[in-house]
Every structure is written in C-alpha cells, then in structure tokens.
Ligand SMILES: Nc1ncnc2c1ncn2[C@@H]1O[C@H](COP(=O)(O)OP(=O)(O)O)[C@@H](O)[C@H]1O
C-alpha cells in the first residue's frame with residue numbers, strides 16, 4: 001500500500017511515498033483507493049499565490065452523479081425549527097433535495113444559513129421538525145434509534161471542520177473507534193485502520209496523539225476514520241475551514257478521488273472557491289435553497 005498524499009503541512013518529516021514506487025496517482029488509474037496516490041506531485045507554493053489544482057480522472061464511471069443514477073439521499077419537504085424560550089425559530093424552510101449515487105455536491109451559503117443543520121439532518125444526527133429524510137431508500141422517520149445508529153455507522157462517514165478527534169487516543173485508535181459501535185462482518189478493523197492511515201499518508205504517525213499532529217494530518221486521520229466502515233456517503237462540514245490553502249487542496253484532491261471511486265460526497269462550505277470543485281452546487285440562504293439545479297424537488 002502507498003500513501004495517497006506525498007507532502008504535508010507539518011514542516012516535520014516528509015511521510016511521502018518512496019521514490020521509484022509505482023506512479024499510481026496517474027490520471028485514469030482505475031485501482032481502488034488503497035492502491036492510489038491521490039496527490040502525487042510536490043507543491044511548494046506560498047499561501048497568497050497558491051492555486052489549487054484538483055486532478056480528475058477521465059474514467060469516472062458513466063452515470064455517476066447524473067440524473068440516471070439512483071437517489072441515495074432524499075430530503076423531502078423538510079423543515080427544522082428550534083425552540084428558543086417560548087419562541088419557535090424556523091431554521092430550514094421546506095427543503096427539497098435529491099442527491100444521487102456518485103454525486104459530489106457542495107452545499108454553499110453564508111454563515112448561519114442552516115448548512116450544518118441540514119447536514120446534521122442528512123447524517124441522522126438530528127431529526128427534522130417536519131418532512132422526510134430518506135437514505136438509500138430508508139425513511140429515517142420509520143427507523144428505531146438503533147436502526148438509525150447502524151445505518152449512520154455503516155453508510156455515512158463524517159468529516160468536520162475541527163476534525164473532532166478524541167485527544168487521548170492516538171491516530172490508529174481514533175480511526176478504529178467507530179468499529180466498536182458498528183462494524184461490517186468479517187472485516188479486520190485493526191488492519192483496515194492501519195491500511196487507511198497508510199492510504200492518507202500517515203503510516204509514520206499511527207501512534208501520535210491529535211496534539212502531536214498538524215491540522216492537515218488531523219484531517220487526514222478524520223478522513224481515514226470516516227472511511228473505516230466503507231460508507232457509501234461522505235458528509236463533510238467545512239472540511240478545509242481550518243486548513244491553509246495547500247493542505248485544503250490536498251483534502252479536496254482526496255475527496256475527488258474518493259468520489260471517482262463511487263462514493264457520494266456532500267461537502268458544506270461558505271467558500272465559492274471550495275464549492276467550485278464539486279460537480280454540483282446548491283445554494284442555501286436563510287434556510288432556503290436558492291437554486292434547485294438538477295436536484296429535482298419532489
Ligand atoms: N441547537 C440549536 N438551537 C437553536 N438554534 C440553533 C441550533 N443550531 C443552530 N441554530 C441556529 O440555526 C441557524 C443556522 O445554523 P447552522 O446550521 O449552524 O448554520 P451554518 O452551518 O450555515 O453556519 C443559526 O442561526 C444558528 O444560530
């Protein structure tokens with residue numbers, strides 16, 4: 001297994017792949033992520049002048065994310081309100097959104113527009129006040145708490161702006177942690193966690209605690225953790241928000257490659273420069289979707 005990242009933002013050792021190793025990051029490479037180098041080239045650019053180049057494979061599977069692909073996330077007439085004192089405040093108004101298998105969708109909007117609230121609903125971290133959320137054909141309103149926890153644990157990987165790693169656990173333990181609650185049968189979780197850390201270029205950081213990792217390395221641990229149960233959906237809330245441009249670009253390149261392998265990605269951002277790397281952008285303002293794009297309200 002090779003790293004998928006060849007450079008980091010730590011200013012410490014370079015955990016990059018061995019010179020002369022297979023050039024598996026070449027565009028058009030059809031290997032699964034475990035064999036690929038997602039960011040093969042070194043980039044040594046200043047923050048101000050840095051331009052993120054996201055490399056896209058030419059052999060993205062036909063139909064992925066297109067209108068022919070099956071819906072994987074359906075948000076139907078969803079409203080969400082919070083009760084503050086004796087006032088009910090409507091945060092999301094009548095949201096309708098369909099995300100299809102293989103989509104790379106950005107949900108963009110200013111701070112406070114309801115993006116995280118929407119992501120939390122899609123990820124079953126919260127329930128809608130009204131309306132339906134359907135993930136892989138299963139209506140969240142009809143599932144027990146236990147079924148929801150299982151669906152979330154196996155089918156959805158979360159990535160947050162602040163990484164949300166457990167400080168007292170090392171990188172390997174953080175990646176393995178979700179499998180204590182939910183795991184796929186027959187998978188050696190410990191080996192899988194190690195393989196995923198290698199995949200994100202952290203082979204030499206497995207036993208480091210979060211406080212000993214840079215922001216970019218922490219987010220790579222969080223991505224490995226999100227992938228541990230091989231979810232079909234990745235939900236990322238401002239995943240590059242705490243990272244410098246170059247490190248953010250590495251993360252975006254990883255998302256692109258993961259999407260090309262078939263994972264559906266929903267990325268939240270307030271930043272148009274980040275949203276443009278997605279295939280489809282939905283704008284949210286004041287809890288209302290401003291453009292339906294091809295998201296087909298129903
Ligand atoms: N648990 C909560 N209770 C009350 N209000 C909340 C809660 N969570 C979020 N809000 C409010 O909902 C609005 C949208 O928040 P959020 O979804 O976090 O926006 P965004 O992610 O777009 O910045 C904000 O006005 C926020 O204050």
Ligand SMILES: [Mg+2]
Pocket residue numbers: 115116117237
């Ligand atoms: Mg937010």
